[in-house]
Amino acid sequence: MGQAFQDDLPTDALLADLSPSAVDDLVQAAHAANAESLVNAGVNVDIASQNARAAVADRATYSGGRPGPEQFAAVFGVEEAGKQFETFKGEAGNFGADLLAAKGNRKKFVNAFYQAGKSAGLTDTQARLMAAQAAHESGSGKHAPGFNYFGIKAGKSWKGETQRLWTHEEINGRSVRVKQVFRKYATPDEGIRDRIAFMQRRFGKANDATDIDSALAELQHGKFGAYATDSNYAGKLRPYLKELR
Numbered sequence: 001m002g003q004a005f006q007d008d009l010p011t012d013a014l015l016a017d018l019s020p021s022a023v024d025d026l027v028q029a030a031h032a033a034n035a036e037s038l039v040n041a042g043v044n045v046d047i048a049s050q051n052a053r054a055a056v057a058d059r060a061t062y063s064g065g066r067p068g069p070e071q072f073a074a075v076f077g078v079e080e081a082g083k084q085f086e087t088f089k090g091e092a093g094n095f096g097a098d099l100l101a102a103k104g105n106r107k108k109f110v111n112a113f114y115q116a117g118k119s120a121g122l123t124d125t126q127a128r129l130m131a132a133q134a135a136h137e138s139g140s141g142k143h144a145p146g147f148n149y150f151g152i153k154a155g156k157s158w159k160g161e162t163q164r165l166w167t168h169e170e171i172n173g174r175s176v177r178v179k180q181v182f183r184k185y186a187t188p189d190e191g192i193r194d195r196i197a198f199m200q201r202r203f204g205k206a207n208d209a210t211d212i213d214s215a216l217a218e219l220q221h222g223k224f225g226a227y228a229t230d231s232n233y234a235g236k237l238r239p240y241l242k243e244l245r
Contacts, residue, residue: 099188103141107243110135113149114244120192126207129215130195132240146184147191151228152198154181160194161185170229203227212241 098115102108113134117127130150137151138144146163154162161184168175185191199207206218206227216234219227227233 099141104139106135106140106240109140110240110243111245116192120196122196123210125209125212125215126199128212128241128244129206129237130192130199131244132237135240135243136237146182147188148182148185149188149191150195150198152183152195154183158183168230170231173231175230 098112099109102112110131113131114127117130118124122130133151134149135141138149141149145165146161148163151167154160162181163184164179165182166177167180167182169178169180170176183191183194185194202224203219203222205221206215209215209218216237219234230236
């Protein structure tokens with residue numbers, strides 16, 4: 001697919017990474033959102049932390065930290081606060097927090113994605129392939145604008161958000177830096193779900209392979225061609241596979 005770069009876009013960041021002045025505008029919008037339903041649903045940290053934190057933030061005292069039990073009590077009431085706070089920490093935070101902690105660390109990042117794949121119901125082979133691709137395409141999480149960890153481009157049939165990014169494509173045996181249109185997601189979880197559906201539609205044989213060698217080989221034989229223009233794409237995924245525990 002080609003690795004996407006963030007030359008043209010601001011880095012996707014959690015609310016905690018924003019300045020207090022940048023938070024001011026978010027707080028106003030978040031107060032109008034149904035933050036309680038977001039946390040109750042146990043959605044991933046990139047939605048839950050941003051909206052719940054913004055909804056309970058005090059513009060005068062915001063410090064960029066996650067809300068504690070006291071802030072949840074202010075939103076949900078004392079009786080419900082403990083349960084909602086545990087939901088926020090446990091269900092919402094695990095995957096997103098693991099990715100952030102592993103960013104730039106190949107071994108930690110690929111294993112975090114592998115565990116996410118297993119949790120999403122993927123087979124061992126499917127989870128291994130997804131983890132290796134995510135690590136390779138995103139530079140172990142360092143280059144994933146729009147949470148597109150897999151370098152999936154936006155074709156004519158794509159109806160979601162898009163972004164124009166620099167990437168490298170192999171053309172006539174040479175690596176050429178070009179701009180392409182990629183899919184853009186609101187959260188890491190959305191990106192993973194779309195990648196799973198994408199593989200089922202476009203790379204059925206790779207997706208259904210029972211061993212990783214077959215899966216890698218079938219990436220060259222998708223419904224509309226190879227997954228990547230790089231003729232050594234499969235070989236470049238193998239170092240990441242070796243990092244899996």
